[in-house]
Amino acid sequence: MNAQISVSNADEVLRLIEQASEKNFLPIIGPEKGKFLAEEIRKAEPRRVLEVGTLIGYSAILMGKEMDHKSEILTIELHRDEAELAGKNIVRANIPAKIQIIVGDALQVIPTLKGPFDFAFIDAEKTEYLQYLNLAEDKLAKGAIVFADNAGVFADQMGDYLDYVRNSGKYRSRYIQVGGDGVEISVKL
Numbered sequence: 748m749n750a751q752i753s754v755s756n757a758d759e760v761l762r763l764i765e766q767a768s769e770k771n772f773l774p775i776i777g778p779e780k781g782k783f784l785a786e787e788i789r790k791a792e793p794r795r796v797l798e799v800g801t802l803i804g805y806s807a808i809l810m811g812k813e814m815d816h817k818s819e820i821l822t823i824e825l826h827r828d829e830a831e832l833a834g835k836n837i838v839r840a841n842i843p844a845k846i847q848i849i850v851g852d853a854l855q856v857i858p859t860l861k862g863p864f865d866f867a868f869i870d871a872e873k874t875e876y877l878q879y880l881n882l883a884e885d886k887l888a889k890g891a892i893v894f895a896d897n898a899g900v901f902a903d904q905m906g907d908y909l910d911y912v913r914n915s916g917k918y919r920s921r922y923i924q925v926g927g928d929g930v931e932i933s934v935k936l
């Protein structure tokens with residue numbers, strides 16, 4: 748990713764990250780699945796969003812540009828270098844929502860966070876999705892939306908998570924196929 752982005756517009760920053768990802772693959776949610784994420788954010792109008800897996804800020808910018816200045820996103824990233832680049836991209840995107848990046852392992856960070864959150868976007872280590880959700884669960888408001896990326900390509904690794912949101916009775920959950928992958932969108936009951 749070229750760190751020399753010199754624009755101050757969210758759409759342009761998103762396009763530049765997409766272009767960088769075409770040259771050197773970056774595991775961003777991307778524009779096709781991102782359209783569904785943005786749509787869910789627009790519908791839910793969340794005040795507080797929890798994101799697990801910041802990378803370089805693409806999805807945080809995508810969500811934050813749909814939110815107003817009274818709302819915030821807390822986003823957790825394991826790697827400091829990526830979190831720093833995310834911080835720069837987020838400043839350049841100049842979006843209304845406040846975004847706080849927390850560097851650390853989500854498994855350790857989530858228990859330290861104060862709820863409530865009314866939206867969660869999970870997009871980090873696939874085998875840990877269920878642990879992230881279980882740690883965040885009592886901080887999620889009733890009706891909160893939990894949006895999980897890669898529920899198609901990594902369905903096997905996320906099997907315990909998908910079984911939980913679909914069959915525990917605690918969520919109303921649906922899968923949306925998008926190209927060769929998919930997203931799982933679950934509403935906390």
Ligand SMILES: C[S@@+](CC[C@H](N)C(=O)[O-])C[C@H]1O[C@@H](n2cnc3c(N)ncnc32)[C@H](O)[C@@H]1O
Pocket residue numbers: 774775776777799800801802803804805806807823824825826829851852853854870871872875
């Ligand atoms: C698929 S990328 C996130 C992409 C980003 N959500 C987007 O769409 O632009 C996954 C990120 O999760 C981070 N990650 C993996 N395990 C993590 C953990 N336990 N805690 C926090 N971040 C983690 C990785 O370092 C990586 O940057």
